[in-house]
Amino acid sequence: MDETWELTQMTRIEVVINGEDVAVAEDLFSGAGARGFTAVPNVSGLGHSGHHQGRLLFNQRDGLTLLTVVLPPERAGALLEGLRSLLANRSGVMLVSDTWVSRPEYFQ
Amino acid sequence: MSGDDPVAARVRLLAQVEEAARSIAPLWPLSTAIAVNPLWDLRQMSFHQAVRQAQQVLGISGYPSWALFAQAYARGRVTAEDLRAVIDGGSRAAASRDVQAWDEPELGIRRWQTAAERHDDIFGSEVAASVDREVAKWCAAYLAGIVPAGPTGGFHAAWRTVVVFDPSARSLAGGAGRKRLAELGTDPEDTILTCLDLLGIGDEDRVPELARHLGRMPGWAGHAKWRSRWAAPDHPGPSLHLVDYLAVRLCYEAVLLANEAARPGLGTRRTGKRRRARTAPHARSEGGTHALYDGHPDRAGGAVVVDLPDDVRRHLGGLSATALADVWLAAYEAHFRDRLLAALDRPPLEPPPCPEAQVVFCIDVRSEALRHQLEACGPYETLGFAGFFALPIRFGPWWSDEATDLCPVLLRPSARLGERAVSSTGAAERELTGRQAVAASHRAFDATRKGALSQFLLAEAGGMVAGPVVLAKTLAPSWYQAVRRWAHQVIAPAAAAAVDVDPPASAMSDDEQALLAEAALTTMGLTRRFAPLVVLCGHGSTTENNPYASSLDCGACGGNRGGPSARAAAAILNRQAIRALLAERGITIPATSVFLAAEHDTATDTVTVLDTHLVPQDHAEGVATLQSALDRAGAATAAGRAPLLPGTDGRHRVTDPAGRAADWAQVRPEWGLARNAALIAAPRSVSAGVSLGSRCFLHSYDAVTDPDGVALETILTAPMVVAHWINAQYYFSTVDPDILSAGDKTAHNIVAGVGVVQGAGGDLRVGLPLQSLYDGDRAYHEPVRLLLVVEAPEMLLEAVIARNPVLQDLFDGQWVHVAAREDGHDHWKIRRAGGTWVRWTPAGARTEEDAARG
Structure with missing residues (x-):
């Protein structure tokens, strides 16, 4: 990373979960002190239990949603632990990666 | 990672609360009460495994009682042949083995317990019951507004401010204990963690501990779950969330058990007190409805004897209690399935080639008998579709600022639709003035009724009027309802109105409307051969003095009446702009076809065509003829239903469905969806001409018009x-x-x-x-x-x-x-x-x- 870019390192956590689990994931984000997140509803794909349909016309609870949250690395561990616990008994995907942001105060 | 990190501990707790809450169902408020699978969040497990978990958390049985099976066997509702077929079925045998494995003695079903329950079990105390009583009291007070909700914080914060003055808390916990209740934490999550530590509940034991806390009172916990997981974030009123609810419960438990521990004589089991039974929940015998499954099908707690053939008896005798119940349930279900499929196993009965009208009813089982009767009344074709007619809307009448969500709870409304008065300005003003006067009088009455002193004045002054009204409602309910309707019509005569679906007044664009219209028509298989009249018929139930009224209304409309959804859908499908867009998508609706809205009152089996002022003149005669047919079909349906309603003692108001609907003392205005058993997704020709006994949800579906399965997917993932x-x-x-x-x-x-x-x-x-x-x-x-x-x-x-x-x-x-x-x-x-x-x-x-x- 070029230091002249003046970016701050953060941790990005992406979760793909059922629409009906979004509310509890939001609670976990909030509990971990995340200041915001992005939700993309009705995502589709292929997982270990087969293809997952994208948008269901008249059922928003069983479609998949992609949630992306960015927070300081020191707070990521708490959230990861909660999400891992949440996903222990339900389908979902969790991806964790380093990321850099230009306005860190928005994520503190 | 972060074993002692307080943030990590809170986040982990939130996940544990979520896991614990899987065994309880959300409970919707009465105004939008809907049916829900109580074990829905355990659906990733098999039925048997989910029932097992619910047995541990809630103490349910999960299977019909042995008495029910025995009675069913005695009257031929389940037969030895049904049982043999289940026993001989390979997959069922495998399933039963699975059930048997779950029912092994070493895995014996034992109800999970809270710390208070364990204490009560050992010492014969009643701490758990005290916690329930106090928490229920405060939940009710909080939601009723008696305990003021603070500007920030929820139930836990509000409770902390008042519990220190509660004489009941002092009586239970003493003065110091009462103070301690409010000192265990300010944040609900931290409070829960503190209490769990005080109670000695380790991290690995928290989920069953919390689950049992929720399972002790599934009603209040269910309301909290609804508020936490299903309610719109901006839902008005005090909010009772799961973590607040658990925090308050655990405060009581921690303080009361600490007090118990400090009492002299701890460590000695008290004698002479009742100890809680720790047997498997399904082995209870309560009120004759939960007899013992003891593994021997010829004994039912000594009450009922079933004379089974020897071969069946041999097979069933070796099964565990749960596996036995599983076999009986499967046989009971197969008996119904066999008769239904046999009835449908015949050449399709094609609809009339040129129907005068196509009437689309909700898939609700109560529509089936009416459809059957209407088809017999003339050249009418009927179809079935979810009663919100593919429109997830929030709807408000033109004379009110309030709006109602009209869609299944699986959806959130995508747009708000209103209506406009189309009568003369004078007529609209008169209705509005009348409605405002009625609303003002209701408000004044309520204020007076709740006033500290005014309620006594009201009783004195209003008694002379209330007495005759109560007598009229009791002795002549139909007459009273007719008078009330007449008075309302005099005070606020209804002005003609129309749903506003034309952009920009409508929040839905033409493209959105066309998409939803296309989805509705293709899903129900109505893409060609349109009749001159296409009626979209919602439904609702008119009952009196019935807190569960919404459970009798349309579930697809979120527990509300379906008339507004039908009106909105009909208005959209009559728009030329929408028909042009549909034509581009291959659905051509002839200019001679008109869509109408109607509403089926399931309590009286009357069907009313709505918005008749919008019917083109050249269709008026057809509508009048159809209304006449609907009246005949409704009367025949009601006559067929009346003998099934209990209390047929010859009194007209009891045997007459309309009389029951008007009776404020009637606890069973209709049977609702009782005896529902199947959903048929097929062309109507598969089931037409067969009387299905109001037991089947009927969804029209034509696989020929659905090569990629999109319509089938919509039906299975939503209406089903x-x-x-x-x-x-x-x-x-x-x-x-x-x-x-x-x-x-x-x-x-x-x-x-x-x-x-x-x-x-x-x-x-x-x-x-x-x-x-x-x-x-x-x-x-x-x-x-x-x-x-x-x-x-x-x-x-x-x-x-x-x-x-x-x-x-x-x-x-x-x-x-x-x-x-x-x-x-x-x-x-x-x-x-x-x-x-x-x-x-x-x-x-x-x-x-x-x-x-x-």
Whole structure:
């Protein structure tokens, strides 16, 4: 990373979960002190239990949603632990990666 | 990672609370009460495994009582042939082995317990009951607004401010203990963690501990779950969330158990006190409805004897209690399935070639009899579709600022639609003025009724008027209702109105409207051959003095009447702009076809065509003829239904459905969806001409017009899920009335508009009232799991299942049974868990074949 870019390192956590689990994931984000997140509803794909349909016309609870949250690395561990616990008994995907942001105060 | 990090501990706790809450169902407020599978969040487990977990958390049985099976056997509702067929069925035997494995003695079912329950068990105290009583009291007070909610913080924060003044808390915990209740934490999550530590509950034991805390009062916990997981974030009123609820419970438990520990004599079991039974929940015997499954089918707690053939007795005698119940339930369900498929196993009865009208009813089982009668009245074709007609809307009438969400709870409204008065300005003003006057009088009455002193004045002054009104409502309810309607019409005569669907007044663009219209028409298979009149018929139920009124309205409309949805959909489908867009998508609606809205009142079986002022003159005669046919069909349906309603003692108001609907003392205005058992997704020609006894949800579906399975997927992931919820609610309320039904209506008291309690207080009741399920001691509803009957190619069906985990859960987990055939020339097949299909053979025939082979 070029230091002249003046970016701050953060941790990005992406979760793909059922629409009906979004509310509890939001609670976990909030509990971990995340200041915001992005939700993309009705995502589709292929997982270990087969293809997952994208948008269901008249059922928003069983479609998949992609949630992306960015927070300081020191707070990521708490959230990861909660999400891992949440996903222990339900389908979902969790991806964790380093990321850099230009306005860190928005994520503190 | 962060073992002692307080943030990590809080986040981990939130996940544990979520996991603990899986065993309880959300409970919607009374105004939008809907049926829900009480074990919906356990659906990733098989039915049997989920029931087992619920036995541990809630103490339910999960299976029909042995007495119910014995009675069913005695009257031929389940036969030895049915039992043999289940015993001989390979997959069922495997399933039973699975059940047996879960029922091994070393894994014996033991109810999870809270720390207070464990203490009570050992010392004979009643701490757990005290906690329930106090928490229920404060929940009710908080939601009723008696405990003021602060500007920030929820139930826990509000409770902390008042509990320190509570004499009851002082009586239970002493002065210091009462103070301690409010000192265990300010943040609900931290409070829970503190209390769990004080109670010595380790991290690995927290989920069952918290689950049992929620399971002790599934009503209040269910309300909290609804608020936390289902309610719109901006839902008005005090909010009771799961963590607040648990925090308050655990505060009481921590303080009361600390007090108990400090009492002299601890460590010595008290004698002479009742100890809680720790037997398997399904081994309870309560009120004759939960007899003992003891592994021997010829004994039912000594009450009922079933004379089974020796071969069946031999097979069943070796099964565990739960496996035995599983076999009986499967046989009970197969008996119904065999008769239904036999009735449908005949050449299709094609609809009239040129119908004068096509009437689209909601899939609700109560529509079936009316459809059957209407088809017999003339050249009318009927179809079935979810009663919100594909419009997830928030709707408000033109004379009010308030709006109602009209869509299944699986959806959030995508747009708000209103209406406009189309009468003269004077007529509209007169209705508005009248409605405002009525509303003002109601407000004044309520204010007076609740005033500290004015309520006494009201009783004195109003008694002279109230007395005759009460007499009229009691002795002549139909007459009273007619007078009330007349008075309302005089005060606020209804002005003609129309739903505003034209952009920009409508929040839905033309493209959005066309998309939803296309979805509705293709899903129900109505894409050609339009009749001159196409009627979209919603439904609702007119009842009096009924806290559960919304449970009798349209579930697809969120527990509301379906008329507005039908009106909006008809208005959209009559727009030229929408028809032009539909034509571009291959659906051409002739200019001579007009869409109309109607509403079926399921309590009286009357159907009213709505917005008749919008009917073109050249269709007026057709509408009048149709209304006449609907009147005849409704009368015939009501006449067929009347003998099934209890209390037929010859008095007109009891036997007449309209009289029952008007009677404020009537606890069973209609049977609702009792006896629901199957959903048929097929062209109407498959079931037309067959009387299905109001037991089937009927969804029109034509696989020929659905090559990629999109319509089938829509039906299975939405209407079928809703039908399953309804079916499962009826099932569990019937088999576990003590825990999962709302109990006897006559003892209900409404609490804060969110639910009812039995008597003076306690837990909110969940599920359906007994009067919706039982006729006296006899179960009117037959508890069977939903049978999905589909006419579609097997490959198409499997492709839809493969890309929807919710369907895999429901079908492979035996929550819903599936039967299908490709078309009228095909044989019915039964889907086994995992996606294997076997040709359907009725139980009797199979036994004869087996006998011939053997």
